[in-house]
Amino acid sequence: MSDKRTIPAPHVEEETRPYWEGLRDGKLLVKHCRTCEAAHHYPRSFCPHCGSDDTYFKESDGRGKIYSYSVFRAVPEPYAIAYVTLAGTDISMMTNIVNCDLDRLAIGQEVKLCIVDTEGDGPPVPMFEPV
Amino acid sequence: MTLKGKAYIAGAYEHPTRKAADKSLAQLHAEVAKGALEDAGLTKDDVDGYFCAGDAPGLGGLSMIDYMGLKLRHIDTTETGGSSYVIHVAHAAQAIAEGKCKIALITLAGKPRSSGEATGTKPRNYGNDSPDVAFELPFGPTIVNNYAMCAHRHMYEFGTTSEQLAWIKVAASHHAQHNPNAMLQKVVTVEDVIGSPVIADPLHRLDCCVISDGGGALVVVAPEIAAKLDRPKVRIIGAGEAPKHQMGGRVDLTYSAAAASGPAAFAEAGVRPSDIKYASIYDSFTITVLIQLEDLGFCAKGEGGKFVSDGNLISGVGKLPFNTDGGGLCNNHPGNRGGITKVIEAVRQLRGEAHPAVQVANCDLALAHGTGGSLGTRHAAGTVILERVE
Numbered sequence: 286m287s288d289k290r291t292i293p294a295p296h297v298e299e300e301t302r303p304y305w306e307g308l309r310d311g312k313l314l315v316k317h318c319r320t321c322e323a324a325h326h327y328p329r330s331f332c333p334h335c336g337s338d339d340t341y342f343k344e345s346d347g348r349g350k351i352y353s354y355s356v357f358r359a360v361p362e363p364y365a366i367a368y369v370t371l372a373g374t375d376i377s378m379m380t381n382i383v384n385c386d387l388d389r390l391a392i393g394q395e396v397k398l399c400i401v402d403t404e405g406d407g408p409p410v411p412m413f414e415p416v
Numbered sequence: 417m418t419l420k421g422k423a424y425i426a427g428a429y430e431h432p433t434r435k436a437a438d439k440s441l442a443q444l445h446a447e448v449a450k451g452a453l454e455d456a457g458l459t460k461d462d463v464d465g466y467f468c469a470g471d472a473p474g475l476g477g478l479s480m481i482d483y484m485g486l487k488l489r490h491i492d493t494t495e496t497g498g499s500s501y502v503i504h505v506a507h508a509a510q511a512i513a514e515g516k517c518k519i520a521l522i523t524l525a526g527k528p529r530s531s532g533e534a535t536g537t538k539p540r541n542y543g544n545d546s547p548d549v550a551f552e553l554p555f556g557p558t559i560v561n562n563y564a565m566c567a568h569r570h571m572y573e574f575g576t577t578s579e580q581l582a583w584i585k586v587a588a589s590h591h592a593q594h595n596p597n598a599m600l601q602k603v604v605t606v607e608d609v610i611g612s613p614v615i616a617d618p619l620h621r622l623d624c625c626v627i628s629d630g631g632g633a634l635v636v637v638a639p640e641i642a643a644k645l646d647r648p649k650v651r652i653i654g655a656g657e658a659p660k661h662q663m664g665g666r667v668d669l670t671y672s673a674a675a676a677s678g679p680a681a682f683a684e685a686g687v688r689p690s691d692i693k694y695a696s697i698y699d700s701f702t703i704t705v706l707i708q709l710e711d712l713g714f715c716a717k718g719e720g721g722k723f724v725s726d727g728n729l730i731s732g733v734g735k736l737p738f739n740t741d742g743g744g745l746c747n748n749h750p751g752n753r754g755g756i757t758k759v760i761e762a763v764r765q766l767r768g769e770a771h772p773a774v775q776v777a778n779c780d781l782a783l784a785h786g787t788g789g790s791l792g793t794r795h796a797a798g799t800v801i802l803e804r805v806e
């Protein structure tokens with residue numbers, strides 16, 4: 286297992302609170318824009334594609350594919366950082382791939398959401414594991 | 417409006433130290449400033465423009481001009497990480513072209529080595545106000561694994577191999593053997609590189625640059641000043657700068673901001689990549705070099721692996737001599753920011769002052785390119801094209 290390292294608790298702003306509350310409820314919420322209909326990540330009040338401030342959260346089905354990854358081996362417990370492209374979108378998010386054989390990961394591999402606790406009372410974060 | 421031909425690099429100096437525990441950061445900045453001004457044949461009282469970036473202590477430019485006692489008409493503290501100083505050269509030329517200053521000083525200094533900083537392997541926390549931090553820091557992003565993801569994707573899309581990346585280090589080491597100040601002076605082989613420990617797949621220890629203390633400085637001057645100085649004339653003829661980021665999640669790790677800064681610089685200079693006799697290419701990692709070479713147009717996208725192989729970057733051997741000081745990979749990466757040493761070695765080459773074993777014959781056209789920030793998230797590129805004139 287690669288997830289025994291301490292996961293720092295993310296800092297929550299009002300702007301991003303629904304995202305973190307969603308994760309506490311087991312959901313990965315992705316910001317979308319009502320003006321241009323594009324998705325974006327990380328979530329912002331303003332759409333980084335068109336500049337509109339008319340944005341809303343939509344639940345992801347938690348499926349995706351590894352866009353790229355790297356197993357960090359210069360630590361006692363190696364872990365895999367990755368960008369995962371969310372199914373049905375053109376956006377990729379930084380994450381970790383967990384519950385896997387680190388030597389058998391591959392770009393293009395299908396993965397699914399796996400929500401992992403962070404330090405203290407912090408909200409959990411979205412990681413992924415092989416399907 | 418163009419900066420072409422409107423400013424010259426008259427002074428260049430690289431601090432010989434690679435470990436400076438006994439020096440203050442401000443002192444290092446002042447020492448490199450003195451070195452570059454002496455190289456140009458000028459003094460601090462001649463300086464009327466000053467450029468520095470995030471490595472300057474305290475309130476940046478203000479703290480340093482106070483320390484050095486500079487009296488200025490122009491100050492610019494553009495911060496784009498390791499590419500800052502390449503961009504400063506362009507900004508200095510622009511300021512000179514507009515009459516805002518005549519003698520511009522650029523300094524860089526840092527002490528990550530003596531302070532024991534785990535530059536590449538400790539996740540960097542830019543603070544809670546940085547909007548990306550909450551969405552990245554939990555996943556353990558380091559400098560190395562960030563660049564490693566770029567390397568992996570490049571391998572996946574184009575078939576690039578670890579052996580091809582290793583050739584970049586091999587070429588740098590061939591140059592570094594002639595540099596008595598270089599941190600790594602031993603010539604290495606492809607097998608040495610891929611046999612070194614994996615830090616972050618697919619990057620090995622020897623795919624990474626050194627961590628060093630030190631610094632460097634440049635003096636950029638107006639043509640009428642350059643005409644009076646008894647130094648070879650290095651003219652700035654083209655520049656480009658460009659940022660690149662995650663584009664709201666539309667991440668594409670196969671190219672860098674050099675794809676925008678390079679063409680802008682070539683267009684302004686009116687030259688092509690095939691005209692370049694010597695190139696300083698930012699080399700935080702081997703993959704950084706490969707992606708930038710493609711983006712700058714030295715080869716087609718995806719062909720970088722073939723381009724760098726078989727010694728093609730070694731001076732006297734290959735078609736494109738690069739980083740003849742040994743670069744960040746072997747010589748020096750002062751303050752974790754290699755942009756200024758890229759320009760300094762290009763100036764040495766154009767003046768004919770590189771080490772004789774690596775000096776490019778008739779080197780009259782050179783390129784210096786920097787990437788600052790992190791290739792896989794947010795970075796900025798700066799490109800300058802320089803020519804020697806009689």
Ligand SMILES: [Zn+2]
Nearest residue numbers: 318321332335
């Ligand atoms: Zn929009």
